[in-house]
Amino acid sequence: MDKTYNPKSVEEKxxxxxxxxxxxxxxxxxxxxxxxIVLPPPNANADxxxxxxxxxxxxxxxxxxxxxxxxxxWLPGADHAGFETQYVFEKQLVKEGKNRFDYPREELYQMIxxxxxxxxxxxxxxxxxxxxxxxxxxNTFTLDPNIVEIVYKTFKKLYDDGLVYRGTRLVxxxxxxxxxxxxxxxxxxxxxxxxxYMKYGPFTIATARPETKFRDTALAxxxxxxxxxDAIGKTYDITGLLGPVKMTVIPDPHVDPAFGTxxxxxxxxxxxxxxELGQKFNLPVTPIINFRGRMDxxxxxxxxxxxxxxxxxxxxxxxxxVAEARALMVExxxxxxxxxxxxxxxxxxxxxxxxxxxxxxxxxxxxxFVKVKPLADASIEAIKKKKLSFVPKRFEKRAIQWLTDFHDxxxxxxxxxxxxxxxxxxxxxxxxxVTAGSTPTTCSKCKNNHIEQDTxxxxxxxxxxxxxFATLRVxxxxxxxxxxxxFDYFYPTSVMETGYDILPWWVCRMIMLGIYATGxxxxxxxxxxxxxxxxxxxxxxxxxxxxxxxxxxxxQYGADSLRMSLVYGxxxxxxQSLSEDKIRGMRNFANKVWNIGRFIMSDTNKFKGTExxxxxxxxxxxxxxxxxxxxxxxxxxxxxxxWLYEFTWHTFADSYIxxxxxxxxxxxxxxxxxIALLKLLHPFMPFVTEAIWxxxxxxxxxxxxxxxx
RNA sequence: GAGCCCAUAGCUCAGUGGUAGAGCGUUUCGUUGACAUCGAAAAGGUCGAUGGUUCAAAUCCAUCUGGGCUCACCA
Numbered sequence: 056m057d058k059t060y061n062p063k064s065v066e067e068k069x070x071x072x073x074x075x076x077x078x079x080x081x082x083x084x085x086x087x088x089x090x091x092i093v094l095p096p097p098n099a100n101a102d103x104x105x106x107x108x109x110x111x112x113x114x115x116x117x118x119x120x121x122x123x124x125x126x127x128x129w130l131p132g133a134d135h136a137g138f139e140t141q142y143v144f145e146k147q148l149v150k151e152g153k154n155r156f157d158y159p160r161e162e163l164y165q166m167i168x169x170x171x172x173x174x175x176x177x178x179x180x181x182x183x184x185x186x187x188x189x190x191x192x193x194n195t196f197t198l199d200p201n202i203v204e205i206v207y208k209t210f211k212k213l214y215d216d217g218l219v220y221r222g223t224r225l226v227x228x229x230x231x232x233x234x235x236x237x238x239x240x241x242x243x244x245x246x247x248x249x250x251x252y253m254k255y256g257p258f259t260i261a262t263a264r265p266e267t268k269f270r271d272t273a274l275a276x277x278x279x280x281x282x283x284x285d286a287i288g289k290t291y292d293i294t295g296l297l298g299p300v301k302m303t304v305i306p307d308p309h310v311d312p313a314f315g316t317x318x319x320x321x322x323x324x325x326x327x328x329x330x331e332l333g334q335k336f337n338l339p340v341t342p343i344i345n346f347r348g349r350m351d352x353x354x355x356x357x358x359x360x361x362x363x364x365x366x367x368x369x370x371x372x373x374x375x376x377v378a379e380a381r382a383l384m385v386e387x388x389x390x391x392x393x394x395x396x397x398x399x400x401x402x403x404x405x406x407x408x409x410x411x412x413x414x415x416x417x418x419x420x421x422x423x424f425v426k427v428k429p430l431a432d433a434s435i436e437a438i439k440k441k442k443l444s445f446v447p448k449r450f451e452k453r454a455i456q457w458l459t460d461f462h463d464x465x466x467x468x469x470x471x472x473x474x475x476x477x478x479x480x481x482x483x484x485x486x487x488x489v490t491a492g493s494t495p496t497t498c499s500k501c502k503n504n505h506i507e508q509d510t511x512x513x514x515x516x517x518x519x520x521x522x523x524f525a526t527l528r529v530x531x532x533x534x535x536x537x538x539x540x541x542f543d544y545f546y547p548t549s550v551m552e553t554g555y556d557i558l559p560w561w562v563c564r565m566i567m568l569g570i571y572a573t574g575x576x577x578x579x580x581x582x583x584x585x586x587x588x589x590x591x592x593x594x595x596x597x598x599x600x601x602x603x604x605x606x607x608x609x610x611q612y613g614a615d616s617l618r619m620s621l622v623y624g625x626x627x628x629x630x631q632s633l634s635e636d637k638i639r640g641m642r643n644f645a646n647k648v649w650n651i652g653r654f655i656m657s658d659t660n661k662f663k664g665t666e667x668x669x670x671x672x673x674x675x676x677x678x679x680x681x682x683x684x685x686x687x688x689x690x691x692x693x694x695x696x697x698w699l700y701e702f703t704w705h706t707f708a709d710s711y712i713x714x715x716x717x718x719x720x721x722x723x724x725x726x727x728x729x730i731a732l733l734k735l736l737h738p739f740m741p742f743v744t745e746a747i748w749x750x751x752x753x754x755x756x757x758x759x760x761x762x763x764x
Numbered sequence: 765g766a767g768c769c770c771a772u773a774g775c776u777c778a779g780u781g782g783u784a785g786a787g788c789g790u791u792u793c794g795u796u797g798a799c800a801u802c803g804a805a806a807a808g809g810u811c812g813a814u815g816g817u818u819c820a821a822a823u824c825c826a827u828c829u830g831g832g833c834u835c836a837c838c839a
Contacts, residue, residue, distance in 0.1 A: 319839050328837035624778045632776050636788050643801040654798035
């Protein structure tokens with residue numbers, strides 16, 4: 056054995072030994088309670104970052120349960136990450152002076168497919184580098200045909216049950232990326248924008264978006280507001296920038312009398328609240344902004360006998376970008392004497408695209424929506440009935456809050472990279488035919504054969520939301536296995552371990568879709584880890600230049616050091632700061648363990664003496680086993696790691712080895728204690744412990760990974 | 765407007781009813797066989813503030829202060 060532990064020389068060999076020995080594949084055993092975790096599938100085409108390295112917690116649980124003898128399955132997979140991936144790909148296209156519209160759909164899809172395939176192996180090998188004991192024989196990808204089939208089935212079932220519907224709603228649309236989003240993809244940012252007070256017939260209204268006022272359909276006031284009580288129900292003549300219009304005043308209890316002038320313009324086509332109000336009062340939805348984020352005055356220009364002055368104005372506005380048009384209109388308002396005042400101090404929150412930062416336009420669009428409430432209600436019930444618990448507990452409240460607040464979920468995306476929606480529109484009767492994946496030849500309503508498939512794809516989270524049951528239904532063990540279908544044996548899975556930041560995006564959706572599709576929760580425990588930040592507590596990001604690359608750290612200090620750093624002294628749900636110093640410290644610890652092993656190997660039975668401390672050692676080790684077991688069982692991995700670190704270094708090395716040299720402890724006791732310690736350390740630091748194990752004289756040839764806890 | 769989290773040694777964080785903990789850093793000493801990726805020793809905190817519950821509070825409760833996060837249809 057070398058004087059210092061050299062991770063590079065052993066890690067790859069050991070991982071190969073594990074993998075080729077099939078130790079990662081569980082043996083399904085009748086009468087034994089299985090333990091299963093589905094790995095949150097990383098983006099297939101991206102490198103791993105430290106957040107992924109946090110899955111070490113899953114490896115600790117899996118290795119622990121495997122050693123306890125539970126049939127333990129950790130199921131790997133990759134996510135096609137629809138929009139995220141297409142976004143990265145498009146950026147590359149732009150660099151080459153092209154864009155996505157230069158290619159037909161099929162060609163673009165194929166190009167992205169190739170792009171992803173090229174990068175796919177990297178991510179999986181990086182998971183191996185971390186020492187993750189994933190069962191690669193069950194590896195899956197969200198675009199595997201058999202996974203897609205399951206996603207289609209769920210969609211069809213939802214459709215048949217009336218839980219998926221096609222409808223025109225205001226959709227969060229990014230005019231730069233050219234797709235609609237669900238509510239979760241909208242990032243709200245605080246901004247200071249001018250609030251314009253303008254004359255509006257007999258009234259004055261305040262608005263931050265004067266450009267949409269041409270398609271106002273009503274005025275709204277709070278019914279309790281005495282100032283406008285008499286106006287409700289009446290229609291007024293109003294002269295705007297494009298001439299006279301008629302506008303009726305409607306009551307709306309949501310109007311805040313203290314805001315602006317207490318009277319609000321209603322624009323159903325461009326404001327979510329106005330849209331709802333419009334539904335209630337039967338107002339038309341009349342857009343004035345198109346999907347490229349430009350003003351659309353074609354409805355006005357199409358009018359006959361319009362005052363040439365107004366027509367000229369509309370021609371100027373038409374086709375201009377929103378911000379540009381707004382500036383022009385404000386000038387014109389001034390000219391016409393319609394601008395009363397401008398509040399420059401106005402601060403509000405506007406929706407932006409979480410990816411590119413472009414202002415999200417709420418635009419009326421026909422999309423597929425999931426009716427969330429029934430699904431959410433069933434999920435809340437399951438949580439309240441304790442079929443599902445959260446670690447730490449506080450996230451239960453948060454999950455319920457999310458599930459309560461969800462609006463209907465827009466699952467259509469106007470991108471090609473993803474699972475194309477299995478719905479066909481009849482060009483004659485305009486009805487939709489939905490299948491579970493098969494291609495229909497005729498319209499299900501009018502039996503005509505003029506049908507065309509929807510060009511949209513599913514929101515990535517719609518497929519990954521089905522991940523636990525989809526992967527288990529697809530992954531089959533050997534036919535000879537007890538319960539060859541993994542789903543029957545491993546579902547519901549034991550634990551879902553992931554970052555708390557995707558609780559609403561992913562965890563809540565998995566609960567909803569899992570219960571809906573299988574009748575049972577997808578997992579019993581949700582363990583949420585915190586974000587990994589830099590040593591100053593700042594978020595790691597490329598632009599800040601403070602990103603720690605996990606692979607680089609493994610190269611430098613070994614996988615065990617990185618693993619231990621991420622676990623040691625951390626608590627569930629809390630963010631942690633990680634510094635290279637800490638990783639270095641853990642590298643030293645790995646070396647310490649190595650050298651204890653070296654000492655035990657080289658210095659056998661030399662020292663004779665009174666052996667008065669044998670019992671004390673025996674007792675202490677027994678306590679340690681109990682404590683570490685308890686900590687792992689209660690998901691306190693950070694504390695388990697601390698106990699192990701403390702005992703190994705400051706009790707075993709500093710005291711026991713010294714006492715042994717004095718002859719106060721027998722070699723047999725020292726040796727057996729070390730064996731126990733190696734086992735306890737193994738889930739946390741699998742490589743160094745397995746390496747030492749292979750040097751120790753053993754009765755069996757069994758590797759440490761399957762030794763008994 | 766609502767909710768959640770954090771505040772403990774110079775730095776980063778564990779601990780959560782019973783005499784204050786770790787890692788890194790600092791100071792002093794140590795060159796021999798497990799390990800300098802080491803060892804021995806030391807300095808350093810009235811556990812954010814105030815009040816309460818308790819025989820006992822960093823730990824439970826209330827209020828406050830500072831920092832962070834999330835949600836909400838403020839036009």
